Amino acid sequence: MTTSAPSPVAEHIGELLATHDILLFMKGVPAAPQCGFSQAVVQVMNQLGVRYAAVNVLADDAIREGIKAYSNWPTIPQLYIKGEFIGGCDIVRELFASGELRQLLAQKGLG
Amino acid sequence: MAMTAPEIEALLKRAFPDALIELTDTAGDGDHWSARIVSAAFRGKTRVQQHQLVYGAIGPDMGGALHALALQTEVPA
Numbered sequence: 001m002t003t004s005a006p007s008p009v010a011e012h013i014g015e016l017l018a019t020h021d022i023l024l025f026m027k028g029v030p031a032a033p034q035c036g037f038s039q040a041v042v043q044v045m046n047q048l049g050v051r052y053a054a055v056n057v058l059a060d061d062a063i064r065e066g067i068k069a070y071s072n073w074p075t076i077p078q079l080y081i082k083g084e085f086i087g088g089c090d091i092v093r094e095l096f097a098s099g100e101l102r103q104l105l106a107q108k109g110l111g
Numbered sequence: 112m113a114m115t116a117p118e119i120e121a122l123l124k125r126a127f128p129d130a131l132i133e134l135t136d137t138a139g140d141g142d143h144w145s146a147r148i149v150s151a152a153f154r155g156k157t158r159v160q161q162h163q164l165v166y167g168a169i170g171p172d173m174g175g176a177l178h179a180l181a182l183q184t185e186v187p188a
Contacts, residue, residue: 037179073159074166074173090182091158 009066017083021110022052025067026077030054037089038077044096050110082108113142114177119169126168127152129187137181145181154186 006014017023022045028034030042045052057064057076068074071085079086081104086092095101105111116134123132123146130150137143146165153161161184166173173180 068174072163074169085159087159088162091162094158 007066009062010070013063013066013070016053016055017080020053020080021082021108022050022105023080024052024054024077025057025063025080026054027056027058029056034058035076037075040089041077041079041092044092044101048096048102048105050105081105081110113140114144114172115141116144119144119146119177119180122168122170123148123165126164131187137179143179143181144177145183147183147185149185149187151187153184158184 024030024038024041024045026033026035026038026041028038030045033039033042042054055063055067057067064076067076067078071078073085073088075088077089077092079088079092086101086104087095092101095104102111116136119134120132123130127148127150129152130148132149133147135145137145148165152164156164162182165180165182165184169177169180
């Protein structure tokens with residue numbers, strides 16, 4: 001680990017997370033996901049019926065690599081709620097199926 | 112190059128010697144894997160932390176040579 005200042009992309013990611021209560025980093029856009037895993041999370045979000053913002057990592061290589069370093073998580077999609085990393089496709093689906101995701105959103109006043 | 116089941120299993124066994132590991136080739140193309148891993152190493156950890164441990168065990172090939180790995184992590188009963 002280094003103690004250097006955050007990289008510009010990490011700062012940019014931090015700003016995005018501060019701006020959007022629910023933020024999904026995905027491949028493609030919600031209306032046209034470019035990967036089955038991103039599509040699966042979009043379907044969960046649609047079923048929850050909450051408003052969320054999405055970042056298409058395929059449109060920005062710096063973000064695509066930067067978000068993996070930011071969360072220490074090697075794959076896309078990645079879901080964040082109030083700046084907190086919730087998980088990738090498997091965890092989001094699991095939390096949705098168990099009702100925990102809805103509960104979490106309600107706790108954060110986003111349900 | 113995709114990773115083979117023995118390669119994935121060897122990496123996981125090295126990181127989680129006690130683990131029960133079930134690998135499934137979900138698409139039948141040798142490139143999309145599903146893993147169920149039961150290990151005491153996951154005890155007391157959040158799902159995110161559990162999956163991070165697994166990704167750490169796979170190393171830099173995760174997301175590269177290993178394109179897709181659906182994860183189910185569990186603590187032994």
